[in-house]
Amino acid sequence: MVDNQNPTDWLKRQINEVVEELELSPSVYQILKNPKHCITVSITLERDDGSVETYTGYRSVHSNLLGPGKGGIRFHKDVNEQEVIALSMWMTLKTSILKLPFGGAKGGITVDPRELSRKELQQLSRQYIQDIEPVIGPQKDIPAPDVNTDGRVMGWMMDEFYKLRGRNIPGFITGKPPVVGGSEGRVEATGRGVVINILEAMKKLDMDPQQSSVAIQGFGNVGSVTAATLYEKGVKVVAASDIDALVTDPNGLNVPEMVKYVEANGSLKGYADDKNPDDLFDVECDVFIPSALENQITEETAPKIKAKIVAEAANGPTTEKGDEILNENGVFVIPDILCNAGGVMVSAFEWMQNDSHDHWAEKVVNERLEKDMSSAFLEVYDMRNHIDKSMRHAAYYLAVKRLGDAMIVRGWIDEER
Template sequence: MTEPLSFVHPTPESPWGTYLMQVDRVAPYLGHLSRWIDTLKRPKRALIVDIPVELDDGTIAHYEGYRVQHNLSRGPGKGGVRYHPDVTLEEVMALSAWMSIKNAAVNLPYGGAKGGIRIDPKKHSIKELERITRRYTSEIGIIIGPQQDIPAPDVNTNAQIMAWMMDTYSMNTGATATGVVTGKPIHLGGSLGRVKATGRGVFVTGREAARRINLDLQGARVAVQGFGNVGSAAAELFGQAGAKIVAAQDHTGTIYNANGFDLSELMPHVKATGGVGGFKGAEVMGNEEFWDVDCEILIPAALEGQITADRARRVKAKMVLEGANGPTVPSADDILADRGILVVPDVICNAGGVTVSYFEWVQDFSSFFWTEDEINVRLDKIMVGALKRIWEVADQHHITLRTATFTVSCERILQARVERGLYP
C-alpha cells in the first residue's frame, strides 16, 4: 500500500474522498487485479497553471486553471473543461477519475481526464472569456492533443469555448487539429447529436432501467434538478415517452406542477430567460422542498454532492438517474439502496456525452461525417449493451449498479495496466 497523496486531504464526502470510497468497494470483486488497485487511487498527471489576462478595463487579472489526467492505460485522456468559481484541484481530480470509469464502462478507447478554471464566467465579457480560454489552452497545450488528451465542454463551457481552444492549439502547433477537442461547432468538425447526447444517454439508460423494474414511463412523474443541456434534453425525451415533468430546479429557482409542465412553453422560457424561475405554467417551491416531491424518477443533473444523507431519506422516487457527475454522496447511496430506490450511476447514466464525443473524434480523423439518425442509433446500441453487461455483474455479485459499473470499468483499466506492464 502506497502513501496517500500529500497535496490533497479529502473528507469522506468530498469529491475525491467519494471516489476513493467507491474504488474501495470494488476491491473484493477484482480477483488477481486487486494488487494493482492503487493505480486507480493516484492520478497519472496533474497540471496547475496560472492564467494572466488583460481585462476590458485594462487591469491585469490572474486565474488558476487545472488539467488532470487520471489514467491513460486504455488510450488518450478524455474529459471536459468547466468554468466555475468553486473549481478546485481535488474536484478536478475526482472528475478525471470518474471519466476513467465512465469511458471504460462504455468500452471507449480512452483514459480519464478533466480540466477547469476557477472563475465565474458570468462576470466576464465574451472578449475576456476568449482571452482567458486561449491563454489556458496555451498553458495546458504541453499535455493535450488529438492522441494525448482531448478536452470537451462541461459546466459553463460550450461549442464556442471549444472553437477557441481548437484554434489556439492549431495556431501553436502550425496545423489545423480538429480532433484536439470535441463538442465543437458543426462546421468546425463537430458532430450532429452532440449537444443533446448526455441527456439522451440519461433517457436511454432510464428507459432500460424502467423496463427492468417494470415501471411504465407513460404517466410516470419526473423531477429534474439542473435544466441545462443535460436536464432539459432528458426531460424532453421523457416527455415524448409519455412521462410528466412535475418539478424542475436550477440556479434561478424551483418550480412545480402536479399535472406536468407544458414543455413546449417551458423550453422557450428557459432559453429566453436562462432558467426555470418565473415560468408562469407552474407554482414556485422552496429549493429544499424539491427533494420531497412525489415522483417515480428523480434526475439530478446539476453539480456533485447534491443528494446528501438527509435528502436521501426524503426522496420519494423509485429510480434516480444521475445526469450530473457525483451527485450522490456515499452515505446517501447506502440509504437509497436500503430503501429499495434504484440508482443508475453517473458513470453509465451520463456517458452518452462522451460516447458521441468519441464519435466526433472518429469523424474528425476520417473527415467523414454521419447523420444524426446514425449517431443516435449507434449511441443507443452502445448504451444499452453497456448497461446490460453492468446489470449482469450486479446480479452475479448481488451489488448495486454503481459498484457493478466500477467493477466492470476497473477490471478493464487494470487489465490494460497489467498487459502494458510497468516502465522501465
C-alpha cells in the same frame, strides 16, 4: 459512516474494495488511486475596463491505460484541484465501462462565467489553451465541453490550438460545432444517454413511461435535453429546478415552453410561480434526476427522495452516506459513470470521424448511441444480478476488471494475482 463531502476518498475506497473482491494485484489500486498528472496554471485576464485579474485553471489526466485522456473542461466558481482529479478518475471508469479507447481526464477554471463579458470569456478560454497546450493533443489528452462550456467555447479553444500548432488538428478537442468538424447530435448526447438509461431501467422495473413522473435538478444543457426528450416520449415532468428557482406542476410541466423561457431569460427564475430550489427533494415523483453538481444527494436530502429510480445525470451527485440511504430504501440508482456517459460516447464518435475525415448523419449518431448505451446498461444490470450488489458497485466491478486486465496485457503488473 461519515457523509464524506470529498468524492476522491470514497471513490478510492470503492476502487480498492472492487480490487480486493476481484482478487486483483494490489498494484491495480496503487496505479488507479492517483492521477498520472494534474497541472495547475495561473491565467491573467485583462478585463474590459482595463483592470487585470488572475484565475486558476487545472487539467488532470488520471489514466492513459486504455488510450489518450478524455474529459471536459468546466468553468465554475467552485472548481478546485480535488474536484478535477475526482472527475478525471470517474472518466477513467466511464470510458472503461463503455469500452472506449480513452483514459480519463478533466479540466476547469475557477471562475463564475456569468461575471465575464463574451470578449473576456473568449480571452480566458484562449489563454487556458495556451497554458495547457503542452499536455493536450489527439493522442495525448482530448478536452470537451462540461459545466458552463459549450460548442462556442470549444470553437475558440480549437482556433487557439491551431494557431499554436500552425496546422489544423480537429481531433484534439470534441464538442465542436459541426461546421468545424464537430459531430451531429453531440449537444444532446448526454441528455439522450440519460433517457436511454432511464427507459431501460423502467423496463426492468415494469414501469410504464407514460404513467411515470420525473423531477429534474438542473436545467442546463443536460437537464433541459433530458426533460425535453422524456416529454417527447410521454413521460410527465412534474418538477424542474436550477440554481435560481424551482417550478412544479403535478399534472406535468410544459417543457418546450420552459426551454424557450430559459433560452430567453437565462434561468427558470420568473417562470410561473417559482419556488425555493431546495424544495425539489420533497416533490413526489417516480424518477429523480440530479443534473447539477456534486454532493446534492446527502445524508440530509436522501431520506426525502420518494422516487423508485435515481438517474445520476450529473457527475458525483450522491455522497457516500446519501448512497447508503438510497440503497437501504430500495431506490434503483443508475450511477453517474453509466447514466451520463452519452456525452463521452458521442465525443468518441466525433474523434473517430475526425480521424477518418468522415461525417455521420445525426440519425446514424443517435442510433449508434442508443445501441451502445443500451448494451452498456444491460451489461451492468446483468452484473448487478450476478454479484447481488448495487448498480454502482456492478459498474465499478466491470470498469476495474477491464482496467486490471489491460494492465496485465500491457505488462504494467504481473499476471499472477
